[in-house]
Amino acid sequence: MKLVTLFLFSILFASSASWADPLADKLSAAFQSTQPDLTVEHIADSPAQGIREVKLSNGEYLYATAEGRYLFAGKLIELSGTEFNDLTEERQRQDRADILANLDLDKSITYKAKDAEQHEVFVFTDVSCGYCKNFHNHIDEIVQRGITVHYLAFPRAGVASPVGELMGRAWCAEDQQSALTEIKVSNRLSQTPVPCRAPISEHHALAQKLGVRGTPAIFDQHGNSLGGYLDTEQLVSALNR
Incomplete structure (x- = not known):
């Protein structure tokens, strides 16, 4: 703005x-x-x-x-009455909910909730982002709490940057989950990617449409913006408000 x-x-x-x-x-x-x-x-x-x-x-x-x-x-x-209602945020939340509801989840890297799913979150991530790495360190705890995480790519340096290219390799890996984890831990990928059209530019455009300015950017399935980095307890608390 x-x-x-x-x-x-x-x-x-x-x-x-x-x-x-x-x-x-x-x-x-x-x-x-x-x-x-x-x-x-x-x-x-x-x-x-x-x-x-x-x-x-x-x-x-x-x-x-x-x-x-x-x-x-x-x-x-x-x-x-005595309450202030942010009508602009509500319009934006509705817009985000509609966009996320129509998202092709096959193009995300998803970590499914263990047992009964209670929540879904959509996380725009950058493998060079320290807070994104910290969030991913909690991924096992998060899915154990019944939360499914859909990762979307938002290389802050741009789609054509080395980070954007590396993220494209993760999306084209046979085992996307382990590829993304390896990159976030070691900044490298040992897997040989398979031929594919990585949705990095598509996700980057989507992030801009949703107003994403930094990473991680976390949204729930209702279009609420939960903010940036959250640890497991903070994420659970935000989702249960």
Whole structure:
């Protein structure tokens, strides 16, 4: 959000014309000239009267005034009685839940829960990340607690980096689980990968859509962002909230 905030607050829409499609056109043109990696996915009414919500391709939400003159970034908070409800986070959670529900799990490296599965988590990982290695050190404890872990690749240095290439080899190994473990322990892989199309770029794009900025990034099956590194007890606690 920091990358777009300064730009967003400098935008002043001079026209007060009907702005359903015109607003999308204006925004798309503005982003194309300043931040071409961002696009407008859709514009809809927000729960606040007279305010429209704008969803961006990176999963973030912006808000615009009804006449289309002003655009602002931040959280839309509802005051309900004496409670604050983060409506923006709830929209993002729903989006994440939909994306994760339609994920092809055959393209993840999965460590299945022992006995009865109680929870599933989706973890974007980088084999060069120290906190990712620490999280993986607990993988046996985690699955023993009834938690299935689906690993997804997010090489922070980029898909074409040496780390991205090494992660691709893990995804193309015959024994993916042992390959990923070996790489995280020793930074090398003794297995000879089989020919395959590793989903590293696909996962990297998905991570950006979900707003992942670092690793590990942990999500539950309901689309809740659980944060970064958690040990086993912290993970169980977060899932049981």
